[in-house]
Amino acid sequence: MARRTPPLLRHLFRGATDGGASRLPLDLAESRRSVTYMPRPGDGAPRRVTLIPGDGIGPLVTGAVQQVMEAMHAPILFETYEVHGDMTAVPAEVIESIRRNKVCLKGGLRTPLGGGVSSLNMQLRKELDLYASLVHCFNLQGLPTRHEKVDIVVIRENTEGEYSGLEHEVVPGVVESLKVITKFCSERIAKYAFEYAYLNNRKKVTAVHKANIMKLADGLFLESCREVATKYPGIKYNEIIVDNCCMQLVSKPEQFDVMVTPNLYGNLVANTAAGIAGGTGVMPGGNVGQDHAVFEQGASAGNVGNEKIMEQKKANPVALLLSSAMMLRHLRFPSFADRLETAVKRVIADSKYRTKDLGGSSTTQEVIDAVIAKLD
Incomplete structure (x- = not known):
C-alpha cells in the first residue's frame, strides 16, 4: 500500500490554508493521528503490549x-x-493493563447466545472508547478467489447503533431494542474514514446506510458523512444502501475502496468482504480510539474455531499475524511490520504450507515455522 511521505503529512496538518483536508495545529493533529495505522518514526525502545489469548483457537x-x-x-x-x-x-x-500500555493484542472471545450475558468484546470497546473498527480485506497472491483486485477497507462505528445493548422486555413476549445514532459518533467515524483514506492514498469513501427506511437515524449518519466529505475535496465520496451494497460486493467488489458504516452494517459488510477476498482466516483488523487500540482477527465469523481444529492444532494464524503487523506500525516499528507482512505473503504465495480453510492440511506450527523461515 502506498503511503504519504513525511513532507505531505506535515502539509496535511499545517495551519489554515486553502481548502485542505485539515486545519488543526500540528501538536493537536499529531495526537489525533494516533488512531491511524501509519508508520511513524519512533525511538526503538521496547513497548509493552497487553495480550489476551482468549477462547478456542485464540491461544x-x-x-x-x-x-x-x-x-x-x-x-x-x-x-x-x-x-x-x-x-x-x-x-x-x-x-488497567490496556490503559497503561495503550495497545492490546487479543484472540477471539466467545459471546454466549441469549441468556442476558453481555459480550466482553463490546465491554472492551465501550470501556476504552474504541470507536473505530477497521478490517482490511484484500487478495493475497497465490490464494485463488472468485474476484481479483479486491482491496477494501471497512471502517465501522464501534460503540453505538444496534450494538448499544439498549433493550428490555416491555411485557412478556414483547422486547424493545433501541438503535442509537448520534451526530458526535457519526462525525468522528466519518473523520476517521476520510483521514485514513487521505493518509493511505485511497481514492474513494463509500458510506453504507439504510436511510431510505430509517430516515432519522441513518439520515443523521449520512448527514455527518456528507459534512465531513466537503473537507476532503480530493477524495471521491458516494453512498450506497446496505442491501444493494451486499449485492454489489459479491458481484463487483473491486469498485469499493474505503467503506464507512454504522455498527451492525459494518459487521455484515466486513465479513462478506472477507469471504470474497479469501476468508476470515487471512483478514487483519483492529479496534481503535483516541488513546487505545486492540488488534485482533479482522472478521469475526469463526474467530474462535471449533473443537476439531483445536484438537488437531490446525488453526490459521495468518489473520492475527497480519493484525500484528498493523500493531507494529501503530507502535512505530514499520520495518518489523514490513518484514512480518512480507514473510506471511511469501508463505501464502508458495502455497506449500496452508491450513485447511485455505485448501491445505498444515498445522498451525508448520505455518509458523514457514513464516519464520521466510523472515529477511
Missing part, C-alpha cells in the same frame, strides 16, 4: 504471534491475561 494463534515476534527480535514485551467469554465482566486488572 494457538496468539502463541504463533509470540513465536514470530521472538524470531524477529521485535521490541515487544507481552503482558498476558486470561480472559474468557463466559466471564461476567472483563477483569479490572486487564482494563
Whole structure:
C-alpha cells in the first residue's frame, strides 16, 4: 500500500490554508493521528503490549504471534491475561493493563447466545472508547478467489447503533431494542474514514446506510458523512444502501475502496468482504480510539474455531499475524511490520504450507515455522 511521505503529512496538518483536508495545529493533529495505522518514526525502545489469548483457537494463534515476534527480535514485551467469554465482566486488572500500555493484542472471545450475558468484546470497546473498527480485506497472491483486485477497507462505528445493548422486555413476549445514532459518533467515524483514506492514498469513501427506511437515524449518519466529505475535496465520496451494497460486493467488489458504516452494517459488510477476498482466516483488523487500540482477527465469523481444529492444532494464524503487523506500525516499528507482512505473503504465495480453510492440511506450527523461515 502506498503511503504519504513525511513532507505531505506535515502539509496535511499545517495551519489554515486553502481548502485542505485539515486545519488543526500540528501538536493537536499529531495526537489525533494516533488512531491511524501509519508508520511513524519512533525511538526503538521496547513497548509493552497487553495480550489476551482468549477462547478456542485464540491461544494457538496468539502463541504463533509470540513465536514470530521472538524470531524477529521485535521490541515487544507481552503482558498476558486470561480472559474468557463466559466471564461476567472483563477483569479490572486487564482494563488497567490496556490503559497503561495503550495497545492490546487479543484472540477471539466467545459471546454466549441469549441468556442476558453481555459480550466482553463490546465491554472492551465501550470501556476504552474504541470507536473505530477497521478490517482490511484484500487478495493475497497465490490464494485463488472468485474476484481479483479486491482491496477494501471497512471502517465501522464501534460503540453505538444496534450494538448499544439498549433493550428490555416491555411485557412478556414483547422486547424493545433501541438503535442509537448520534451526530458526535457519526462525525468522528466519518473523520476517521476520510483521514485514513487521505493518509493511505485511497481514492474513494463509500458510506453504507439504510436511510431510505430509517430516515432519522441513518439520515443523521449520512448527514455527518456528507459534512465531513466537503473537507476532503480530493477524495471521491458516494453512498450506497446496505442491501444493494451486499449485492454489489459479491458481484463487483473491486469498485469499493474505503467503506464507512454504522455498527451492525459494518459487521455484515466486513465479513462478506472477507469471504470474497479469501476468508476470515487471512483478514487483519483492529479496534481503535483516541488513546487505545486492540488488534485482533479482522472478521469475526469463526474467530474462535471449533473443537476439531483445536484438537488437531490446525488453526490459521495468518489473520492475527497480519493484525500484528498493523500493531507494529501503530507502535512505530514499520520495518518489523514490513518484514512480518512480507514473510506471511511469501508463505501464502508458495502455497506449500496452508491450513485447511485455505485448501491445505498444515498445522498451525508448520505455518509458523514457514513464516519464520521466510523472515529477511
